[in-house]
Amino acid sequence: METNKVYLGDCIDIMRGLPKCSVDLVFADPPFNIGLKYDNYNDNKSYEEYYKWSEKWIDETYRVLKQTGSIYIAIGDEFAAEIKAILKKIGFHFRNWIIWYYTFGQNQRKKFSRAHTHILYFTKDKENYIFNDKEIRVLSVRQIIRDKRANPLGKIPDDVWQFSRVCGTFKERIGNHPCQMPEGLLERIIKTSSNINDIVLDPFGGTGTTAAVAKKLKRKYITTEISERYFDVINKRLNGQIAEVKRNKEEKREVESLTLF
């Protein structure tokens, strides 16, 4: 199996070519089936089609994950319950239903702005899995108020995570892909659930955030992406060839309408 590689093609076909029990961590940020405009993927499938497709690709992740492996799936409100049920049915063990609260939600006129995504965290084994708590501890309230009972190492983060969305004008932003994940979020997941030299698989590459962070953290990566355009973007990002990002008018408008709480 070739690692540190971006594969162009359908993730199910590519995962079928990987040996079983060969991967330590899967992070998947599939299209949410909410009609977003991707390069060559139709994000508007029928309920049944999307559900069956989700079962198929999640089944493959189960096959390729090692027994000590973990999976995190980012998903919107529309299919979060279904994806959780599929994970359970396939045999994964539930760990957390994480809420990623993003500080830069998109403004709405006649409802509250959506400012979260679900991240479903499951492991293949019920007891035996990687959880590097020391790598990801954060300052606790007890530490802040100088309570003597505070653990000097800090605390394991809660299950609501705050990371800003990667908006159009952000330095981190790579081109015009509709849903680039923030590196900080991937950093937390990869540090928690893998060790140096472990293999991290992302079936839905997009702009290649998972692979880029895995590389920085000295993990091996396997990323698949169905669009040739995004595939090129990922390779450029990994080779350090993407520096400046163009702002288009739409993105500027989006930033102007931001509200902070």
Ligand SMILES: C[S@@+](CC[C@H](N)C(=O)[O-])C[C@H]1O[C@@H](n2cnc3c(N)ncnc32)[C@H](O)[C@@H]1O
């Ligand atoms: C939500 S985006 C992932 C964004 C990514 N997490 C990032 O930080 O840039 C989903 C990606 O999956 C790709 N995709 C859709 N269907 C696919 C398939 N069957 N196999 C591989 N990639 C697919 C889309 O082209 C899109 O780039």
